[in-house]
Structure formats: structure tokens, C-alpha cells
Amino acid sequence: MIRVIVTEGAFDLGAEAARLEDGPETGAVVTFTGRVRDVADGLAQMVIEHYPGMTERALTQIAEQAATRWPLSGVTIIHRYGALVPGDRIMMVATASRHREAAFQAAEFLMDYLKSRAPFWKKEITATGADWVVARAEDDAARDRWSKPDAAQ
Amino acid sequence: MIRVIVTEGAFDLGAEAARLEDGPETGAVVTFTGRVRDVADGLAQMVIEHYPGMTERALTQIAEQAATRWPLSGVTIIHRYGALVPGDRIMMVATASRHREAAFQAAEFLMDYLKSRAPFWKKEITATGADWVVARAEDDAARDRWSKPDAAQ
């Protein structure tokens, strides 16, 4: 039910969604895909570093938390590492449920947790240099909304 | 930027998402897919009736509203009609944006509006008879949350 993949290679969004839809009880599937955007001064590469071992462990824990919190029939998280170029897909999450609200909320939850709890670091390489991407305070705030007393269930 | 398709045929989720991702500015793509679930006493068919002309018009209006409300680089709505069987995909929406929050919220908005404002009616055919699906009050409530003063933007 939980599928976590950490890979240098590309992935097939359509095949992943179809895999998650399988079974008579799944009514709703939500997917999120993140891609490398170009930056103002021209992005040559985005290099993604990760912490082998901890990455798989953290992503699995985040998926398990979502599956505990919402009635899901499936959760998929795929995240790439290594050297990517603008337009490449970086990662995807997908959630399957009988109910659309659960599928949407669980997918947003996965993204918010993944952004600040999964050990990935992005470096942008342009013609003028290389810079580590700085974490956004909004990403911590987005994650913290799920632990408020009135957090959506 | 807006793509609305009303069809008897199947659609290709992966191809639709890839189409929406095109262009250097798209960072995030969210998709929702709805499928025919089986029901307790065995669903033979789900037959979907629609109002040709008004359907395309209503879906286009809903997509335009989403594009006004959030910074989207693309919106796709595909909805099937005719006779479907359990496991068939019924419909999909997809949204593309620089920002994941906008893509998620716009996709949820599309679903909430589509459920109660797009002229489709589902009929379930089982071994024991045929029944029109009854609209859920929750679907109206889900739609109305977008017109509250504190609605997410």
C-alpha cells in the first residue's frame, strides 16, 4: 500500500497513478508532480543531494503518518536525486482513497512534511556560480498547520 | 491554457499531465482522477447523462474562475459520459502553477464546483435495478466554502 522510491532515474506518472487506482474500492486519486523550473539567470543544472538510508526511512514514515490519519488505499512517494535540468520532474506523490477530500488532504500533507522533513538538498548551477537553495519559512508554517488542534482530518 | 474535453472515450492521465507541465515556468502539477467504484450489491454499469452544450460551457466557466483566482499556467478538465463499468475513469482535473499551494487549491476548487455546477447525472445499474445517484449535501457545503470571507486564496 505504501510505495517509496528514491532514484536517479525518471519515473512514469501515468503508470504510477494507474498502479494506485487498482482495486474496486479506489474512487479518487490525487497526484502532485514537482519539476525543475528555470531561474532568472539561466539554470544549467539542479543537483539534488540526499542522505541514503535516512531518505527512504523518512519518506516511509511520512507516508505511514498520512495512512494513519486518512482512509487511504495507497500512497506513493517518488523522489529523484543527482543532476537534473530545467523541465525534468523532481518528484511526485500520489494518494488513493474512496473519498476525494481524504486524497487531496493526504497529498498536501505529504508535500508539506516532505519539504521540511525528508533529507534532500538542492543546489542550483548557473553560468555565474552554484548556490544551495535556501529553505523557506513558509514551508515550516505549511507543515505546522497539520498539528494545530483544528487541523483538517 | 484552458482545456475542456467532454467525451465518451477514455483519456490518458500521463499525457494530459505532461501536456500541462510544458513550459519553463511550471513547477507544480496537481491531478485528480475519479473512477467508478463498485457498490455493495455489484455494479453492472454506471451510465452518465449530460447536457451537451451547457456541459462544455459550465466546465469552461469553472476553469476560468480558477484561473482568475490563482496564478495558474494551465487548467485541464476532462469528463466522460455514457456507459462505464467499475474501474473505468470517469473524469480528471489537472492544474499547473509555479506554486504548489495554488495548484492544490485550484484543483480542489474545480472538483467542488464541478460536482454541483456541471450538468452530469449518474445512474447506477445493478442486477436488481437502476437508480439515479442522489446529490450529497456535503458537496454543496464543499463548494460554498470557497465563497466564505476567509476562503483560502
Added chain:
Amino acid sequence: MKSFQVLYFAWLRERIGLGRETVETDATTIADLVAELRRREARYDLAFSDMASVRAALDQDLVDDLNTPLGDAREVAFFPPMTGG
């Protein structure tokens, strides 16, 4: 007298027994048109007996209120609450 294309969908179509007809009427609002149709025949009266479950569109735009004037519309549609998605 004005002439309208009147369309019925889902169980309204099934109860009335047709999907589309031309109606000549002096009715000025959607609600007046419904009242006139109900007086015609029992199948119309039955189809429109629970107006809380009936929605309408004028020229393919959903109306929020059945007291909406027919105005210059050419097409009036009646149907149950929608169940797409």
C-alpha cells in the same frame, strides 16, 4: 405567446417521457412555466412534485432561483441536482 425549447434530464426526463419539446406559453418566470406544465398532465405533475429536487438553466446558464424571468431565453432546462465528478 412565446416559444421555448424545454429540455428534461435524468429522472425528470424519464418521468415526463421525453427529453425535449417546444412549448408555447405566456408564462413570465420559470416557476410560472412549471405551474403551467404541471396542469397539463399527471406525468408533469409527478415529475415536478418535489421542487426542492429540481434545478433549472436558462440558455445553458444555471439559475439560482426558479422565480427568474424567462426574458429573451430560447432554451429552458429542468434537471435534478447534479452528480458529476
Added chain:
Amino acid sequence: MKSFQVLYFAWLRERIGLGRETVETDATTIADLVAELRRREARYDLAFSDMASVRAALDQDLVDDLNTPLGDAREVAFFPPMTGG
């Protein structure tokens, strides 16, 4: 003295100049270990100069507080706030 595998990622790895080393220490908390590393050499001192930008994991579990005891952990990792997704 206990022995730990110490890992560094992203700009911490670049500033320190290595990704992994074995450290023998009497430090009892993560913060103690950081203090000891900073005393070693300027490159460690620089890498750990802004602790608000440093996160740590013990045996591949993120810790919320750098005063967490090292306990029986074998692997300690230091890295900047994460930027996946």
C-alpha cells in the same frame, strides 16, 4: 570514549571538506559534539558558526533539539534545513 560515524551534507559537507568520518569522543549530547568539533579546526568552526541553520539526525532520525543525548547512537548527521520536494 565512544566512536561515532559522523556525516555531513550539502554546504556543511563542502565547508568541512568531507562527507563522513569516524569520531572518538566523550561528548554526551549533539551540542557537546559540535563544540568539540569546532575546537578542532577552523573549517569546522566556520561550518558550525550559525547553528540556527544546522539540523541533525541520530541514527537517521531527525532530532528537534541539539541538546539530545547521543546515547547509544552509532551515526550522527549534520546538514542544513532540507529543501526537497
